[in-house]
Amino acid sequence: MKRMIVNKYGGPESLILEECDSPIIKELSVRIKVENVGVNFADTLVIRGRYQERPRPPFSPGLELSGTVIEVGKKVKTHKINDRVIGIAKYGSYCNEIVMPAENVYKIPNDMDFITAASFPVAYGTAFGAIDWKGVLQKNQTCLILGAAGGVGLACVEIANAYGANTIAAAGSDKKCETCKEHGANSTINYNTETFRHSLKKLAPDGVNLVIDMIGGETADDAIKSLSWEGKFIIIGFAGGKIPKIPANRLLLKSSSAIGLYWGQYAFINPPLIGESFNKLMTMYEEKKLKPKIGKVFKLEEAGEALNFLLSRSNTGKIILSCN
Ligand SMILES: NC(=O)c1ccc[n+]([C@@H]2O[C@H](COP(=O)([O-])OP(=O)(O)OC[C@H]3O[C@@H](n4cnc5c(N)ncnc54)[C@H](OP(=O)(O)O)[C@@H]3O)[C@@H](O)[C@H]2O)c1
Structure with missing residues (x-):
């Protein structure tokens, strides 16, 4: 698998591509083939070590993603292979494959494309x-x-x-x-x-x-x-x-x-509450009350450029990474 990491805290230019082994799945987790990742202002802070979460380098930034479930942990009852999903992470979604707790993964409507889905959670x-x-x-x-x-x-x-x-x-x-x-x-x-x-x-x-x-x-x-x-x-x-x-x-x-x-903390303190909100929001999306605006799509490898674009303030709506 590939992911964008920082080896030490710094600006967008410190993000580099790494090829690494796929993580091992846990009993209550799912493995997702990541299609798209939403870029957030918080990503610019976490890579500098200036966010509430301060993971130790090396790490990947990234709070949200969309993709397809490709493996489920032994004790997972809520998800199955081929489910189209979004996921919320504390960090680490700038990658093309991820293992995450099933309780932080939510299904998306059939007519929602993966780019739109990645723009949605945060x-x-x-x-x-x-x-x-x-x-x-x-x-x-x-x-x-x-x-x-x-x-x-x-x-x-x-x-x-x-x-x-x-x-x-x-x-x-x-x-x-x-x-x-x-x-x-x-x-x-x-x-x-x-x-x-x-x-x-x-x-x-x-x-x-x-x-x-x-x-x-x-x-x-x-x-x-x-x-x-x-x-x-x-x-x-x-x-x-x-x-x-x-x-x-x-x-x-x-x-x-x-x-x-x-908000992000609720995903880990009270995942069902987040699930309830997404159900309501997905209904509003299906009723065409919500029309997520995508500003620009970058390749995963261009994550540094994507963050600089966000910081330039020339964007409206969401910036997205394409991971495959
Ligand atoms: N509390 C939470 O749970 C939570 C969750 C998500 C996001 N956030 C925070 O909410 C804020 C907005 O997040 P977002 O994802 O909507 O970000 P975004 O898409 O980058 O939008 C931020 C907006 O802030 C304005 N802005 C003003 N000064 C800026 C500056 N110096 N650099 C960049 N933008 C500036 C920009 O609009 P103008 O150019 O029009 O001023 C920009 O459209 C961030 O501080 C983020 O960390 C908090």
């Missing part, structure tokens, strides 16, 4: 966690999404739209804002050319019920100030690099709350 799983589990978003509420043209962001836009919310998407270029509209945003703010807080005041004069934040920084600070009575600010990530300081006085005055979500 982006839509996290978006669902933010909007449904934590945000409890209701019809006609206002939902503001920061970093809305990224993988998680566009998934949030689509799910919020499917829930009947008034969806405001904030992103860093007019082209990205246009993409957000195509995916269901009612209105958009370009936070690189507009004065964010002024535009937001016009679009949501009564405040925002739910903010989903992927970027942090000053935009997040302004978004917290815009929360309505009992509004919620969901903390997903800090792609902009600056962790916002949550002003406790603002939360008090609006009886509002700031809530963190580490």
Whole structure:
């Protein structure tokens, strides 16, 4: 089998191709022939040793994959050979064959191709966690999404739209804002050319019920100030690099709350909960309420380029690796 590894922590250029033996299967695991892998912002952090998970080099990054089950462990009852699946890993999916616990592997609809499937788990799983589990978003509420043209962001836009919310998407270029509209945003703010807080005041004069934040920084600070009575600010990530300081006085005055979500950890603490969300999300996909956007597909061997492309901020939607 082949995989992309880092031998020591570093940037995307440190990723190298390695040919190695296939891992041994365990009783409760399945072996998957990997077709595609979703690339995530977190991959850029884990290879630098700057993510919550700090695996020791050598290791492969990669949180998600799609493929076909080619072997099942002796005690696995839930999966069979030839099942078309997605899988979630703490790291290690940048490869063309993987052994992983069956409980972190979920079936996909017959009409979902492998590229779309690989784009799905982290982006839509996290978006669902933010909007449904934590945000409890209701019809006609206002939902503001920061970093809305990224993988998680566009998934949030689509799910919020499917829930009947008034969806405001904030992103860093007019082209990205246009993409957000195509995916269901009612209105958009370009936070690189507009004065964010002024535009937001016009679009949501009564405040925002739910903010989903992927970027942090000053935009997040302004978004917290815009929360309505009992509004919620969901903390997903800090792609902009600056962790916002949550002003406790603002939360008090609006009886509002700031809530963190580490979605990936649920996959290991509570896999059935993740399975339930995927069932709901796959139904929404089959009903054509979700239309995953693929930004660009790279070969597995080009994983370093793929990560640099992600960091260049010129992408919308998901970046995917093709492993065969
Ligand atoms: N908590 C969790 O469980 C969880 C799960 C998944 C992801 N995350 C986090 O959520 C964030 C977004 O993830 P993603 O997969 O959606 O990433 P992505 O597809 O790369 O999108 C990130 C967005 O952030 C914006 N951005 C602002 N400053 C940036 C910078 N300096 N470098 C790169 N992008 C920047 C970009 O949009 P503009 O150019 O329009 O600003 C980009 O579209 C990341 O911080 C990630 O680690 C957290």
